[in-house]
Amino acid sequence: MARTVIMDHPLIQHKIGYIRRTDTGTKSFRETISEIATLICYEATRDLQLSDVKIQTPICETTVKELKGKKMAIVPILRAGLGMVDGMLTLIPAAKIGHIGLYRDPKTLKPVEYYCKLPADCAEREVFVVDPMLATGGSSIAAIQMLKERGCKNIRFLCIIAAPEGVKAMQEAHPDVDMYIGSLDEKLNDHGYIVPGLGDAGDRIFGTK
Ligand SMILES: O=P(O)(O)OC[C@H]1O[C@H](OP(=O)(O)OP(=O)(O)O)[C@H](O)[C@@H]1O
Numbered sequence: 001m002a003r004t005v006i007m008d009h010p011l012i013q014h015k016i017g018y019i020r021r022t023d024t025g026t027k028s029f030r031e032t033i034s035e036i037a038t039l040i041c042y043e044a045t046r047d048l049q050l051s052d053v054k055i056q057t058p059i060c061e062t063t064v065k066e067l068k069g070k071k072m073a074i075v076p077i078l079r080a081g082l083g084m085v086d087g088m089l090t091l092i093p094a095a096k097i098g099h100i101g102l103y104r105d106p107k108t109l110k111p112v113e114y115y116c117k118l119p120a121d122c123a124e125r126e127v128f129v130v131d132p133m134l135a136t137g138g139s140s141i142a143a144i145q146m147l148k149e150r151g152c153k154n155i156r157f158l159c160i161i162a163a164p165e166g167v168k169a170m171q172e173a174h175p176d177v178d179m180y181i182g183s184l185d186e187k188l189n190d191h192g193y194i195v196p197g198l199g200d201a202g203d204r205i206f207g208t209k
Pocket residue numbers: 077078079080081102103104105109111131132133134135136137138139140166192200201202203
C-alpha cells in the first residue's frame with residue numbers, strides 16, 4: 001500500500017483555515033490555493049532520488065547532490081486543479097504539464113470526461129496529479145485510470161482537502177499511488193460536498209458563482 005500523508009505543517013493549516021472562510025474573495029482564494037500547492041509540493045517531493053555530482057566552486061572541487069530520478073509532469077484535473085499548477089511550478093519549474101478534463105455530474109456525482117492532453121513522454125515521467133478537492137474520489141480515480149491506460153506508472157496525487165470516503169475509495173482503486181493531503185475533513189454531505197470543506201473549489205478559484 002502506498003503512503004497517505006496528511007499535512008501537519010502550521011503554515012499549511014493556517015492557509016487552509018483562511019480559504020475555508022466564506023468571506024475570502026476570489027483573488028485571495030486563488031493566491032492562497034497556489035501557496036498551499038507549493039507547500040504540499042515541498043512535502044510530496046521529499047523522497048525524490050539524488051545523485052552525487054562533482055563540480056567546481058570558486059574555491060575548490062566538491063561533490064554536490066542533484067536530482068537524478070525521472071523527469072516530472074504535473075497533471076491538473078480541470079478546472080480546479082489548474083489553481084495548483086503555478087504553485088507546483090514554483091518548486092519544479094522544468095516539469096511538463098498535462099491536462100485532464102473531468103467534471104462531476106451534479107446528480108449522479110459520477111465524473112464525466114471531456115479532455116485529455118498529456119506530454120508525449122508522460123509514461124516515463126514522475127506524475128503529480130493535482131486537484132484541490134477529493135470528495136467521493138470519483139474524479140481522481142478516473143483521472144489516474146486515464147493516466148495508467150496511457151502507460152504512466154509513477155503517480156502521486158496531491159489535494160488540499162479530502163473526505164474520508166474519497167481517501168478510502170482512492171486507496172482501494174489505486175493502492176500504488178501516494179497521496180498528499182492538506183487536510184482530512186469530517187465527511188461528505190448529502191450533495192457530495194466536503195464538510196466543513198470550502199464549497200466549490202472551481203467556482204471559488206475562477207469566480208463563477
Ligand atoms: O471526488 P469527487 O466526488 O469526484 O469530487 C471532486 C471533484 O469535484 C470538483 O470538480 P468539479 O466537478 O466541481 O469541476 P470543476 O473543477 O470544473 O469545478 C473537484 O475539483 C474535483 O475534481
